[in-house]
Amino acid sequence: MCAYIAEAVLMGKVIAIVNQKGGVGKTTTAINLSASLAVMEHATLVIDMDPQANCTSGLGFDPRTVAHSCYEVLISTVEFMHAVRPTDVPNLDLLPGNIHLVGAEIELLAEEFRERRLARALHKVKDRYDFIFIDCPPSLGLLTVNAMTAADSVLIPVQAEYFALEGLGQLLNTIKKLRRHLNPRLDIEGVLLTLFDARLRLSNQVAAEVKRYFDPYLFKTVAQRNVRIAEASSFGKPALMFDGTSTGAKNYLALAKEVLAKNAALIQQKSVRSKSPPHMVSTSGVVHAYSSSSTGDNARFQD
Numbered sequence: 001m002c003a004y005i006a007e008a009v010l011m012g013k014v015i016a017i018v019n020q021k022g023g024v025g026k027t028t029t030a031i032n033l034s035a036s037l038a039v040m041e042h043a044t045l046v047i048d049m050d051p052q053a054n055c056t057s058g059l060g061f062d063p064r065t066v067a068h069s070c071y072e073v074l075i076s077t078v079e080f081m082h083a084v085r086p087t088d089v090p091n092l093d094l095l096p097g098n099i100h101l102v103g104a105e106i107e108l109l110a111e112e113f114r115e116r117r118l119a120r121a122l123h124k125v126k127d128r129y130d131f132i133f134i135d136c137p138p139s140l141g142l143l144t145v146n147a148m149t150a151a152d153s154v155l156i157p158v159q160a161e162y163f164a165l166e167g168l169g170q171l172l173n174t175i176k177k178l179r180r181h182l183n184p185r186l187d188i189e190g191v192l193l194t195l196f197d198a199r200l201r202l203s204n205q206v207a208a209e210v211k212r213y214f215d216p217y218l219f220k221t222v223a224q225r226n227v228r229i230a231e232a233s234s235f236g237k238p239a240l241m242f243d244g245t246s247t248g249a250k251n252y253l254a255l256a257k258e259v260l261a262k263n264a265a266l267i268q269q270k271s272v273r274s275k276s277p278p279h280m281v282s283t284s285g286v287v288h289a290y291s292s293s294s295t296g297d298n299a300r301f302q303d
């Protein structure tokens with residue numbers, strides 16, 4: 001365990017954002033959580049593993065014209081950092097995705113160690129970042145398996161809608177299999193309730209159901225339905241760079257604090273190494289103080 005923490009301290013934390021359902025807030029969470037951690041002065045990378053590349057466009061890049069993408073990193077034709085781009089958010093980098101990722105699922109099938117392509121490529125650059133998020137496609141195919149093999153933990157967004165829990169049993173089984181065969185240290189970072197509307201009885205019912213099923217993995221923070229979130233994405237910005245006072249921006253800043261609290265031990269040691277000061281960040285009207293002294297356990301889902 002100590003050896004694992006020591007490695008993670010040096011390497012930064014890799015969190016795959018996974019749910020095989022589309023439209024549950026994976027990409028929105030990847031963009032806004034990573035941006036929140038970045039403005040809190042944590043070196044952060046987002047990897048867009050989805051051929052739809054919404055994360056890439058949501059951070060202001062045109063997936064049709066990016067020079068290199070995650071696809072080329074997976075098939076080893078381009079060095080990892082050669083494909084990475086800095087974004088307009090300070091401390092936030094992006095490994096873009098594009099439509100070529102569709103082909104990766106098939107092309108990698110014949111390759112040796114096909115599930116470990118991302119893990120191998122990522123290993124060389126993990127020490128550059130405090131947090132690395134992987135925005136996964138809406139499937140449990142080879143791209144998502146690569147993400148979960150490279151990850152320390154998974155963050156599962158669950159939409160506060162009908163059939164919210166549908167498919168989650170299959171996802172948890174996949175995580176168990178991953179642990180058995182490819183990545184024994186894979187944790188559950190947490191379950192995030194998304195697109196929550198407190199005015200709707202349905203949202204509240206689903207919230208109660210998700211809590212019953214997933215407590216203690218459920219984040220206290222809930223991502224409320226907020227039109228500024230969707231607007232910001234269409235302008236290629238995280239919500240906090242678009243409207244820092246919006247509910248969406250505040251929700252994801254609160255989630256970032258929760259993630260930091262859960263990883264306090266790792267981050268504290270990493271910041272001691274880099275001698276970085278306590279963080280006090282002002283962004284778009286939101287003055288945000290963060291102390292890394294809070295504690296939290298990284299919940300482990302039992303087999």
Ligand SMILES: Nc1ncnc2c1ncn2[C@@H]1O[C@H](COP(=O)(O)OP(=O)(O)O)[C@@H](O)[C@H]1O
Nearest residue numbers: 022023024025026027028195224225226229230
């Ligand atoms: N908190 C939110 N408030 C309003 N709209 C949201 C919120 N979260 C996500 N959306 C919108 O819902 C849609 C699906 O979200 P997205 O993050 O793309 O899901 P996924 O990546 O799981 O497919 C997008 O149009 C997005 O802008």
Ligand SMILES: [Mg+2]
Nearest residue numbers: 026027050054
């Ligand atoms: Mg998406």
